[in-house]
Amino acid sequence: MSPDRHISSEDTLRVSVLSEALPYIQRFAGRRIVIKYGGAAMVREDLREAVFRDLALLACVGVQPVVVHGGGPEINQWLEKLAIEPRFQDGLRVTCPDTMDVVEMVLVGRVNKQIVNGLNRVGGRAVGLSGSDGALVQARTMGDGTLGVVGDVARVDPSVLSPLLASGYIPVISSVAPNADGQAHNINADTVAGELAAALQAEKLILLTDTPGILRDRNVPTSLIRQLSLSEARRLITDGVVEGGMTPKTECCIRALAQGVKAAHIIDGRVAHSLLLEVFTNAGIGTMVVGSPGLLHA
Numbered sequence: 001m002s003p004d005r006h007i008s009s010e011d012t013l014r015v016s017v018l019s020e021a022l023p024y025i026q027r028f029a030g031r032r033i034v035i036k037y038g039g040a041a042m043v044r045e046d047l048r049e050a051v052f053r054d055l056a057l058l059a060c061v062g063v064q065p066v067v068v069h070g071g072g073p074e075i076n077q078w079l080e081k082l083a084i085e086p087r088f089q090d091g092l093r094v095t096c097p098d099t100m101d102v103v104e105m106v107l108v109g110r111v112n113k114q115i116v117n118g119l120n121r122v123g124g125r126a127v128g129l130s131g132s133d134g135a136l137v138q139a140r141t142m143g144d145g146t147l148g149v150v151g152d153v154a155r156v157d158p159s160v161l162s163p164l165l166a167s168g169y170i171p172v173i174s175s176v177a178p179n180a181d182g183q184a185h186n187i188n189a190d191t192v193a194g195e196l197a198a199a200l201q202a203e204k205l206i207l208l209t210d211t212p213g214i215l216r217d218r219n220v221p222t223s224l225i226r227q228l229s230l231s232e233a234r235r236l237i238t239d240g241v242v243e244g245g246m247t248p249k250t251e252c253c254i255r256a257l258a259q260g261v262k263a264a265h266i267i268d269g270r271v272a273h274s275l276l277l278e279v280f281t282n283a284g285i286g287t288m289v290v291g292s293p294g295l296l297h298a
């Protein structure tokens, strides 16, 4: 009798998948990957669990994931309970002082701690932060202030993250930050993720969302654009192919790449384990924006 007759084909598949991940684990161990977590992956319980497990696994094999989270749908729910109507302009929330109080309570309080608890539950070691902690992010009021206390990122000081990452903690960051006068501002979470990725000189910026990636026609899921150069990405914005919430995502990919991040990916958070598919497979998934053309999978 062959000594390995009791080994099932499932077991064989499992170890071969693990073995194939080795070059990726070696490549990304000790490297920083900034992940914007939001959209459907944040709303559905089963997907939440899959994202937490993926992040814990990345940290376990020595990759240094840094999570920036959104929470737009949950802010809307709380505004509705308080009879405040949510308003958006070009994908950004118009934020009056009352709305800002809700944004801060929901993002820095509820959502941040739900993610930290979820990660800790699956064996990750997560630490929650907002832009205020360790003066991580300083905001600047956007434009002429007609959007209210909506901020751009004026400055990032990532020094608070280094000891956390070196000790294996997963930082979980909400996109609320003070301006130079200490006034809390609401910043789009994609924007914070992009600037943070640049400040950390991250290997990758990965934005999880509720579409397969950037679509040539946003109503046709099969029209996915798999790879884009910086100039092609800029053109999609000026040509109006990219609109609404996809605009800050595409813009932040462009800014991150222009500041030295190696690759930026917009991927489908509705696909279970999309994070691992992106990091540990040759083909990757979603749309990849690269600084220099010709790279197939950075």
Ligand SMILES: Nc1ncnc2c1ncn2[C@@H]1O[C@H](COP(=O)(O)OP(=O)(O)O)[C@@H](O)[C@H]1O
Pocket: 038, 039, 040, 070, 072, 091, 208, 209, 210, 211, 213, 214, 215, 216, 217, 218, 241, 242, 243, 244, 245, 246, 247
């Ligand atoms: N070209 C495009 N490809 C894909 N999605 C697009 C495009 N243009 C606009 N969108 C819109 O952008 C949305 C994603 O942005 P958003 O709702 O802010 O995501 P999230 O909540 O994940 O941050 C998509 O659901 C889609 O409606």
Ligand SMILES: CC(=O)N[C@@H](CCC(=O)OP(=O)(O)O)C(=O)O
Pocket: 037, 038, 039, 069, 070, 071, 072, 073, 075, 091, 092, 093, 103, 150, 151, 175, 186, 187, 188, 189, 190
């Ligand atoms: C200025 C602005 O629009 N801020 C966002 C911040 C949260 C966010 O970005 O959440 P999602 O990623 O889930 O959309 C907002 O208030 O909704």
